Amino acid sequence: MMRQTVMAAEVARVVALGASNLTRGFRAVVSAARAAWGPEVQVLAALGHGRSYGVQSRVIVRTLPGILESGLWRRLESLPELPTRALVADVGNDILYGASAEQILAWVEEALIRLQRVTRDIILTDLPLVSIRRLSQARFLLFRSILFPSCRMSLDQVLEIAECVNAGLVDLSTTRGVRLFRLNPAWYGVDPIHVRPSLSRSVWPEILGARVAVSESSSLREGLTICLMPPERRWILGVEQFTPQTGVALPSGGRVWLY
16 A cells, blocks of 8 residues: 655655766765654665666766666565655756657656655656756767767757656656656756756755755765765676675664665
């Protein structure tokens, strides 16, 4: 039976899905969750720079499985039920990997369906379309060559698919009954898809719905432990590395699983 949407004060577990934005802001996510809902809150995440929802993705020499193929889902099934808040973010990477809008939305919907087996309290972020629309051709080519070197799509093609994906996310939020979080254009600067690093400690609590202040010191204390965590499964130069996820205990309480 589905659990009802939980109140903020009752969140005991956070499940976060995303790519580079979530990876860059993960310390803030963990700190915000613990500040809002207590030091023993559990955090499970499938993330990583360049992460795809549906296929393997490679950044330099490291390859990760698609989020839907990760071990996070098996872990969720094995854990006891707890009031859970879920976050689905960073959907846009798959556009530059050549996936169609229909395929991307199908992957996102599958993630939502799986999450709704454990919670109805789900936040889905849209795309930073305003900042993408501000891109010049020259900036787009520079951005594409650095972050997605194998991509040969034009800016017009990317914008067309992004518009379709964003409209589909709005529809999904309605049909699946999840909360749509609209990203603030003021959070983006020269980099059109990544939140300004200086805003991370305020942005991620807002996205997560944890109305708390995240101090720099609390993030730093947890940061070393979190940054050194390997995901369950990855390939380095084609060699698979498997690290069973039993949950890493943070210095001052709580556990984190990384997939």
